[in-house]
Amino acid sequence: MARVYNFSAGPSMLPEEVLRTAAAEMLEYGQTGQSVMEMSHRSKEYQAIIDSAEADLREIMGIPDDYTVLFLQGGASTQFAMVPFNLMNKNGKADYIITGQWAKKAYKEAARYGNARAIASSEDKTFSYIPKITPDMIDPEADYIHICMNNTIYGTKWQTLPDTQGVPLVADISSCILSEPIDVSKFGLLYAGAQKNVAPAGLTIVIVKNDLIGNAQEMTPTMLNYKTHADNGSMFNTPPCYTIYIAGLVFKWIKKLGGLEKMKQINEQKAKLLYDFLDNSKLFRGTVVPEDRSLMNVPFVTGSDELDAKFVTEAKAAGFINIKGHRSVGGMRASIYNAMPVEGVVALVEFMKEFERKNI
Numbered sequence: 001m002a003r004v005y006n007f008s009a010g011p012s013m014l015p016e017e018v019l020r021t022a023a024a025e026m027l028e029y030g031q032t033g034q035s036v037m038e039m040s041h042r043s044k045e046y047q048a049i050i051d052s053a054e055a056d057l058r059e060i061m062g063i064p065d066d067y068t069v070l071f072l073q074g075g076a077s078t079q080f081a082m083v084p085f086n087l088m089n090k091n092g093k094a095d096y097i098i099t100g101q102w103a104k105k106a107y108k109e110a111a112r113y114g115n116a117r118a119i120a121s122s123e124d125k126t127f128s129y130i131p132k133i134t135p136d137m138i139d140p141e142a143d144y145i146h147i148c149m150n151n152t153i154y155g156t157k158w159q160t161l162p163d164t165q166g167v168p169l170v171a172d173i174s175s176c177i178l179s180e181p182i183d184v185s186k187f188g189l190l191y192a193g194a195q196k197n198v199a200p201a202g203l204t205i206v207i208v209k210n211d212l213i214g215n216a217q218e219m220t221p222t223m224l225n226y227k228t229h230a231d232n233g234s235m236f237n238t239p240p241c242y243t244i245y246i247a248g249l250v251f252k253w254i255k256k257l258g259g260l261e262k263m264k265q266i267n268e269q270k271a272k273l274l275y276d277f278l279d280n281s282k283l284f285r286g287t288v289v290p291e292d293r294s295l296m297n298v299p300f301v302t303g304s305d306e307l308d309a310k311f312v313t314e315a316k317a318a319g320f321i322n323i324k325g326h327r328s329v330g331g332m333r334a335s336i337y338n339a340m341p342v343e344g345v346v347a348l349v350e351f352m353k354e355f356e357r358k359n360i
């Protein structure tokens, strides 16, 4: 068996240790005589799995007691509708900050259900920076303000949160969840598709302050109402059982590693290796302004489409896969999520050095 270094933006690498545990438990989980895949979600064995997943997530993220954790389906994209359905409920208004394609999709969806306003955008420079937000830009009557915390495609991250003047802050944290500590109490709601940093695809994690639950717009479908899921411990209907189980293993892996402070330290080490190389390279360069760089997604280019394509092909042959940039940006992108080992980034940088030597 030869495992590759997978730099995919998502679905992406999982910790090998987690995969090994899942493999060992594939045919029989504990003494149950069955796989987790086959288990009734109403069984006490499964209840213990989902309960410990939630408890571990609460512990590692430091989620306050007045927040509810939901394990849902539909991906982050379903939250683009679910957030306005549930939160655009007082003045029917919300402010959106457009820092990339996902933020834009969220904004467009919200605009279908209420008065969504795009208050700032970095599209003028291909989303290569995070716009500055001043208090006067924010509508004090907005029901919430939405940001995309880490912009997966463009490789930017909010290093400091906007001052929302007391308006609840909602953040899409799909590609940075669990990458470093986060002060949950600063947010009204956080959401993330699991397939970047948590688990296989199929699970969406929502962390929502309790006082934002229970006032959904009249038209809200039952399945898109947070209250439906909050009242039923994420088991109103069948949850994505197996994906929640894997997420639970990943939470345990992070705990064992030393929690999110340690995770951050490792992620900073990996990102620094790559950014330092890019900043000193004569061939490659990063595409994002240094102060807004992501810890998780690192886009870079050579400046020549031909050389970019050559690099992607040769990298793949050498075991560095999915390093091609998003089709809207071109070039390359290395997604270095939690499960990417430091050795993977070291090996990539060595490979880039060699490529530079041969092609300059």
Ligand SMILES: *Cc1c(COP(=O)(O)O)cnc(C)c1O
Pocket (backbone or CB within 6 Å): 010, 074, 075, 076, 077, 078, 102, 148, 150, 151, 152, 172, 173, 174, 175, 193, 194, 196
């Ligand atoms: C991947 C991604 C999405 C889309 O997630 P789905 O689960 O495929 O709907 C949304 N937002 C961000 C920031 C992402 O990285």
